[in-house]
Amino acid sequence: LNIYxxxxxxxxxxxxxxxxxxxxxxxxxxxxxxxKFETTSxxxxxxxxxxxxxxxxxxxxxxxxxxxxxxxxxxxxxxxxGENFIRGNASASTLFIDCCNELQIRHLDTNGAxxxxxxxxxxxxxxxxxHDNERKLVTEADGVKVExxxxxxxxxxxASSAGTEG
Numbered sequence: 001l002n003i004y005x006x007x008x009x010x011x012x013x014x015x016x017x018x019x020x021x022x023x024x025x026x027x028x029x030x031x032x033x034x035x036k037f038e039t040t041s042x043x044x045x046x047x048x049x050x051x052x053x054x055x056x057x058x059x060x061x062x063x064x065x066x067x068x069x070x071x072x073x074x075x076x077x078x079x080x081x082g083e084n085f086i087r088g089n090a091s092a093s094t095l096f097i098d099c100c101n102e103l104q105i106r107h108l109d110t111n112g113a114x115x116x117x118x119x120x121x122x123x124x125x126x127x128x129x130x131h132d133n134e135r136k137l138v139t140e141a142d143g144v145k146v147e148x149x150x151x152x153x154x155x156x157x158x159a160s161s162a163g164t165e166g
Contacts, residue, residue, distance in 0.1 A: 099123075 066078030
């Protein structure tokens, strides 16, 4: 079946659109007469929710491609070769990471098999800083505790930019 024309429309018997195609222009897909997908000169546009129901579904982008969020790409998520970025681009904007219980920033091995804690933020509690997966500094209700569980003693070193310590 070959269909030719500058504008091709598939419609139901009650005149609802299924598909509309324009020569040298957009192809539009409809659900219940409401446009949901359109090709553009720059790519595609989705109207509504892009839903992936398969547990193996994912969005795959090549190195250097990025996800822009906001009208002016105020938030960007991208990978550039060996580095990963979450970048807030709005001037004087704050980047919030919200979590319901505990937030951890970890280092993962390249194969993702082993992780090491770097920062742990506990709900209504301590913030913990780690060195080589060992907790070294923890905030408490009455101050800060410096600890070293792998050595006989822990110490706090205060140094100036000139290299002097005290």
